[in-house]
Amino acid sequence: MRCARAVAPSFVSAFASAVAVAGLVACGSPESEAPDADTSVPAGGGFGPQSVAPDPLLGSTITDPIVLESSMLAAQELPAGYAAIPDPVRDLGLDPAPDYDSPDRSGTDPDECANVLAPISEQRADASSDAVVRYSGPNFSSIDEDAASYLDDEAAQVFGAVQETFAGCATYTGTDADGFAVDYRLEPRDQETIGDASASVRLTTTSEGFSLVSEAVVAVVDRTVMQLVVTSQEGADPAAVTDLAKTAAEKIRGANTGV
Numbered sequence: 198m199r200c201a202r203a204v205a206p207s208f209v210s211a212f213a214s215a216v217a218v219a220g221l222v223a224c225g226s227p228e229s230e231a232p233d234a235d236t237s238v239p240a241g242g243g244f245g246p247q248s249v250a251p252d253p254l255l256g257s258t259i260t261d262p263i264v265l266e267s268s269m270l271a272a273q274e275l276p277a278g279y280a281a282i283p284d285p286v287r288d289l290g291l292d293p294a295p296d297y298d299s300p301d302r303s304g305t306d307p308d309e310c311a312n313v314l315a316p317i318s319e320q321r322a323d324a325s326s327d328a329v330v331r332y333s334g335p336n337f338s339s340i341d342e343d344a345a346s347y348l349d350d351e352a353a354q355v356f357g358a359v360q361e362t363f364a365g366c367a368t369y370t371g372t373d374a375d376g377f378a379v380d381y382r383l384e385p386r387d388q389e390t391i392g393d394a395s396a397s398v399r400l401t402t403t404s405e406g407f408s409l410v411s412e413a414v415v416a417v418v419d420r421t422v423m424q425l426v427v428t429s430q431e432g433a434d435p436a437a438v439t440d441l442a443k444t445a446a447e448k449i450r451g452a453n454t455g456v
Contacts, residue, residue: 243367243385244360244363244364244367244385245385247357247360247361247396248356248360248390248394248395248396249353249357249394250352250353250356250357250393250394250417251353251393251394251417252350252353253350254350254352254353254393254417254419254420255393255419256418256419256420256450256453257419257420257453258325258346258347258348258419258420258421259325259326259346259420259421259449259452259453260325260326260346261326262326262327262328264326264452265326265327265328265344265346265421265449265452266328266330267452268328268344268448268449268451268452269328269329269330269342269344269445269448270330270332270340270342270425270441270444270445270448272332274441274444275332275334275340275441276334276437278334278335279332279333279334279338279340280332280333280334281330281331281332282331282332282333282339284329301374302372302373302374302375302376303371303372303373303374304371304372305369305370305371305381306369306370306371307365307366307369309362309365309366310362310365310366310369310371310381311371312359312362313362313363313366313369313381313383313400314400314411314413314424314426316329316343316345316424317343317344317345317355317359317415317422317423317424318343318345320355320358320359320362321345321347321351321354321355321358323347323351324345324346324347325346325347325348326345326346327343327344327345327346328343328344329341329342329343330342330343334429336429336430337409337428337429337430338427338428338429338430338433339426339427339428339429340425340426340427340428340441341424341425341426341428342423342424342425342426342445343423343424344421344422344423344424344449345421345422346420346421346422347420347421347422348420349420351420352417352419352420352421352422353417355422356394356396356415356417356422359396359415359422359424360396360415363383363385363396363398366381366383367382367383367384368380368381368382368383369381369383373404377404377405378404379402379403379404380402380403380404381400381401381402381403382400382401382403383398383399383400383401384398384399384401385397385398385399386398386399386412386413386435387435388414388435388438388439388442389439391414391416391439391442391443391446392416392417392418392423392446392449392450393416393417393418393419394416394417395414395415395416395417395442396414396415396416397412397413397414397415398413398415399411399412399413399432400413408430409428409429409430410428410429410430410431410432410433411426411427411428412426412427412428412432412433412435412438413425413426413427414438414442416442416446418446418449418450419449419450419453421449421453423445423446423449425438425441425442425445427441
């Protein structure tokens with residue numbers, strides 16, 4: 198896989214989290230093999246009925262972005278070896294829309310599959326607040342969390358829309374910023390319920406013989422939709438993903454109650 202100069206919105210979180218400070222996507226050896234299947238993926242694949250958020254949603258909307266950001270996973274809550282990735286614009290003062298010498302060719306086919314694992318606030322606008330944290334780890338591993346809080350029952354609608362995207366993007370293709378081909382395979386994962394309702398998927402992303410596996414949990418917590426993505430070459434331990442997702446959900450719930 199060739200290194201992209203910058204991560205465009207069409208790139209999934211799996212690659213966005215491997216970005217170096219300058220905005221380059223981390224590349225691995227072309228000889229790296231795709232990971233073996235994991236028993237956390239149901240045999241035969243296929244997306245079943247949607248998980249439905251409670252009606253009515255309890256709890257309140259988090260309207261203060263500082264409060265929501267403070268409820269994101271912190272480095273000390275992650276496995277050893279993970280470090281925060283600075284935000285290129287907010288933390289490093291880089292141009293949010295740099296003018297490169299050649300055009301960005303990144304994209305997906307179908308177009309709507311660009312939403313797979315994209316931050317929730319990018320998939321649905323009008324959030325009262327949103328937050329994103331990204332951590333890089335050893336051997337191209339990463340842990341990303343994002344969340345968006347909505348008024349009324351919009352969180353339930355967003356949660357449903359995310360699952361509709363999953364169901365329509367079991368397999369799709371795309372290109373990186375330099376036009377190199379990328380193949381994607383999306384499968385449901387067995388995962389106990391996180392928060393008030395949740396859905397979980399595995400995304401395998403392959404290009405130039407190099408693969409990354411992202412284990413993702415999307416959950417509704419009160420009126421906030423959170424997304425946790427754990428990425429590695431071999432696939433993360435299911436129990437570790439569950440523990441992190443529980444911690445993330447508990448922190449968001451605590452932000453609503455002042456805990």
